Amino acid sequence: MFFLVACGSSEPPAITPPEGPTPQTGWHEIIATDSSAPTARHEAAFIGIDDKYYLLGGRGIKPVDIFDNKTQVWSSGAKPPVEIHHFQPVVWNKEILLLGAMTGGYPGETPLPDIHVYSPATDSWSTGPEIPADRRRGGAGAVIHNNKLYLVCGITDGHRGGHVAWFDEYDLKTGAWRKLPDAPRARDHFQAVVHGSKLYALAGRTTTAATNPFANTIGEVDVYDFKTGAWSTLSDTLPTHRAxxxxxxxxxxxxxxxxxxxDQLLAHSExxxxxxxxxxxxxxxxxSRGRHGTGIIHHDGKLIMASGCGHHGGEPELDDMIVYELE
Structure with missing residues (x-):
């Protein structure tokens, strides 16, 4: 089972290799037992359910890549019905929900109007609830908290502009959408997380392709308190600004x-x-190799990443999986 939140010390986690006769230190690549590999892709998602990892979406229409942690083998799943990229996935009832996403080509990508759902149990895609027409955007942060789905910030006009600080709630049980107070600032190309009763919006940028699509990175960390219904901003900023x-x-x-x-051609490794x-x-x-446009999983005492892009922009797309052993 995957745990994204757990009790522990307030100090940063110790990331060291386990004891053993020939431990591999640091981040290192994991090769499947049959030499299978994930599909090279970026602006995609990487997420886990039980003992399997799922690589979904990205530019173009690519099949779901499935890594079985027991057999250590990659396999191929169903293709999505449409091109889906620039999104953060969430898991609900052992299905993967894709929302706050874009479709189409650079720089004028359009937001997808619906939540798309991938079911690992049946290896099938379905179209979920419609996103309100006036709240559609891509490159947004998505989280689940207390049976409700939250969509924060994003961009409405591909990479050209339309940055928004919108914050929306979708009740997964009643099917009702609700607008919440805007975040302190707009941002896109980022991921949000929940710790305890608070949502954190970190990193990202306000993308403007006409000037420099990689500029305007954001260091501020904005925090929403679900108990008080109010936003705040931390005093310390992200040391390495990136999206x-x-x-x-x-x-x-x-x-x-x-x-x-x-600031650099290579994707960040920080x-x-x-x-x-x-x-x-x-x-x-x-x-071990910088990347952007993918996700990270915590499972079985490891941090795991797969695929992504090795430079800023769209090339080269990576077809590897890297792992860090946690103490």
């Missing part, structure tokens, strides 16, 4: 992993951890 990053809660820290920026208790940042071991 297209992955994010995950690990014990009482929030990790921002990888990404892209105007892994930086925010202590929820102190609001301070700490630097952890860097990825």
């Amino acid at each position: 297209g990053n992955a994010a995950i809660v690990l014990n009482d820290s929030i990790l921002v992993v990888g990404g892209e920026s105007k 892994v930086e951890a925010l202590s929820v208790a102190t609001g301070k940042w700490h630097t952890l071991d860097s990825l």
Whole structure:
């Protein structure tokens, strides 16, 4: 089972290899037992359910890649009905929900009007609830908290503009949408997380293709308190400003992993951890190869990433999986 939130120390998590005769230190690539590999893709999603990992979406229409942690083999699943990219997935009742997504080509991608659902049990896609017409956007953060789905920020006009600070709630049981107070600032190309009773919006940018699509990165961390219904902003900013990053809660820290920026051609390899208790940042071991446009999983004592893009922009797309052993 996957745990994104757990009890633990307020200090950043210890990321060290386990004891053993020949441990592999740091991030390293994992090769499937049959030499199978994930499909090279980016602006995609990587998420886990039970003992399997799922790589979904990305530019073009690509099949779902499924990694079985027991057999250590990749297999291919069904293709989505439409091109789906620039989104953060969530899991609900062992199905994967894709929303806050774009479709189409750069730079004028359009937001998808519906939530799309992939069911691992049947290896099938279905179209879920419609997103209100005046709240559709891509590159948004998506989380689930207390049986409700939350969609935060995003961009309405592909990579050309239309940055929004919108914050919306969808009740997964009643099917009702509700507008909530806007975030303190707009951002897109990022991932949000929930720790305890708070939502954190970290990293990202306000994308403007006409000037520089990799510029305007955001360091501020905006926090929504579900108990008070109010937003606040932390005093410490993200040390390495970037977008297209992955994010995950690990014990009482929030990790921002990888990404892209105007400052370098290579995708970022930085892994930086925010202590929820102190609001301070700490630097952890860097990825073995930088990447953006994918996700990160915590499972079976490991952090795992697959695919993504190795430079800022769209090339080269990666077809590997890298792992970090947690203490």
